[in-house]
Amino acid sequence: MNALTQHTTQPALDIKGVVKRFAGVEALASVNLTLPAGQVLALLGPSGCGKTTLLRCIAGLIEPSEGRILISGEEVSGPRGCLPPEARRLGMVFQDYALWPHMTVAENVAFPLTMQGIAKSERQKKVEWALNTVGLQAFASRSPGTLSGGQQQRVALARAIVSEPRLLLMDEPLSNLDKGLRESLAVEIRRLIKSLHLTAVFVTHDQHEAYAMADQVAVLHKGVIEQIAPAQELYRQPATPDVAKFLDAGTLMSATVDAKGLWLDSSLPPLPLSLPDAEEQTQVQIMLPRSALQVSSIPSAYPVEVFASVYQGEFYSITLVLSPSGVRLQMLTQDPPASQGYLHIDLRQIRAWDSNNRVIELRSVSDHTYI
Numbered sequence: 163m164n165a166l167t168q169h170t171t172q173p174a175l176d177i178k179g180v181v182k183r184f185a186g187v188e189a190l191a192s193v194n195l196t197l198p199a200g201q202v203l204a205l206l207g208p209s210g211c212g213k214t215t216l217l218r219c220i221a222g223l224i225e226p227s228e229g230r231i232l233i234s235g236e237e238v239s240g241p242r243g244c245l246p247p248e249a250r251r252l253g254m255v256f257q258d259y260a261l262w263p264h265m266t267v268a269e270n271v272a273f274p275l276t277m278q279g280i281a282k283s284e285r286q287k288k289v290e291w292a293l294n295t296v297g298l299q300a301f302a303s304r305s306p307g308t309l310s311g312g313q314q315q316r317v318a319l320a321r322a323i324v325s326e327p328r329l330l331l332m333d334e335p336l337s338n339l340d341k342g343l344r345e346s347l348a349v350e351i352r353r354l355i356k357s358l359h360l361t362a363v364f365v366t367h368d369q370h371e372a373y374a375m376a377d378q379v380a381v382l383h384k385g386v387i388e389q390i391a392p393a394q395e396l397y398r399q400p401a402t403p404d405v406a407k408f409l410d411a412g413t414l415m416s417a418t419v420d421a422k423g424l425w426l427d428s429s430l431p432p433l434p435l436s437l438p439d440a441e442e443q444t445q446v447q448i449m450l451p452r453s454a455l456q457v458s459s460i461p462s463a464y465p466v467e468v469f470a471s472v473y474q475g476e477f478y479s480i481t482l483v484l485s486p487s488g489v490r491l492q493m494l495t496q497d498p499p500a501s502q503g504y505l506h507i508d509l510r511q512i513r514a515w516d517s518n519n520r521v522i523e524l525r526s527v528s529d530h531t532y533i
């Protein structure tokens with residue numbers, strides 16, 4: 163059924179050095195990415211990082227200032243010019259769904275086919291298939307205004323897939339829905355995309371939505387892709403402090419390293435981690451993931467107090483304060499915490515960056531991987 167089931171060695175999407183400048187603003191600064199056919203990519207990042215601009219460049223709604231965009235090997239944007247959106251064979255789902263209120267559900271879904279001049283009988287077959295696929299066959303003659311937000315979203319999805327797009331693009335597809343519906347629809351949309359062997363790119367500022375729907379997540383920061391990786395890799399091994407900060411992947415802090423170890427604070431004994439040539443004191447940034455920390459009554463060199471404890475359903479989110487330094491750390495625990503105890507750290511989970519935000523490998527200066 164779908165054009166993407168034709169086997170091709172070309173990536174479904176290839177973006178090479180795309181720059182977009184608006185008057186005085188560089189919204190995208192040399193973006194490069196390759197997306198194999200059949201994969202789902204999330205563009206994730208804080209407000210203003212350039213996600214929508216990148217999606218709109220792929221869609222052909224914005225012309226890049228520099229660079230090339232290829233869809234299934236065909237250059238749709240580059241020095242020779244830009245193909246208009248309707249010539250790119252894409253499906254688009256907009257944040258507000260952009261359904262025509264004066265048309266029925268079936269007419270909305272048929273709209274791209276009507277624009278392509280497809281005959282009525284063929285149109286009817288395709289609309290039936292698309293509405294069946296999203297479970298809305300019984301709503302064909304309803305007006306979109308009489309549907310719930312989730313149902314309208316599915317109509318928009320049916321309209322986006324009806325003409326068998328080479329690439330499905332979605333701009334914050336779930337942001338107008340409440341939390342429970344967002345979670346169930348995220349899973350449903352992913353299943354649908356996979357069952358149709360579609361390739362999809364969507365924009366979100368919600369990391370959980372990205373994790374639920376995407377194979378690969380691209381984290382943007384100030385117009386630059388800082389990292390593209392599957393969700394678990396992104397969260398456990400953030401490439402830069404900005405990625406770690408945006409994902410809230412643990413406690414980020416400055417520290418110093420010398421031959422004696424890693425100093426979280428001069429009033430605390432150093433952790434037994436160092437760098438190969440750490441004769442001089444070196445300034446680093448580190449991340450202590452929540453899963454690396456535990457508090458117990460078994461003594462360690464790091465006495466802590468619980469500063470705040472927030473019950474979040476299946477676990478407690480804890481803010482610890484290290485005595486006497488006052489350094490604050492975040493961790494999770496399943497059991498209600500005692501108000502005081504000793505901190506234990508899985509040293510292998512600590513991530514570190516140099517002053518240029520490059521990942522550095524800390525090496526153990528003792529036999530311990532856990533203190």
Ligand SMILES: Nc1ncnc2c1ncn2[C@@H]1O[C@H](COP(=O)(O)OP(=O)(O)OP(=O)(O)O)[C@@H](O)[C@H]1O
Pocket residue numbers: 184185187188189207208209210211212213214215216367
């Ligand atoms: N048409 C425009 N004219 C001028 N500046 C623009 C235009 N569109 C976007 N920008 C700027 O480009 C930058 C990136 O905007 P973009 O909308 O892509 O960010 P975003 O990550 O999608 O943000 P949000 O999550 O808030 O939608 C911002 O600084 C924005 O103000």
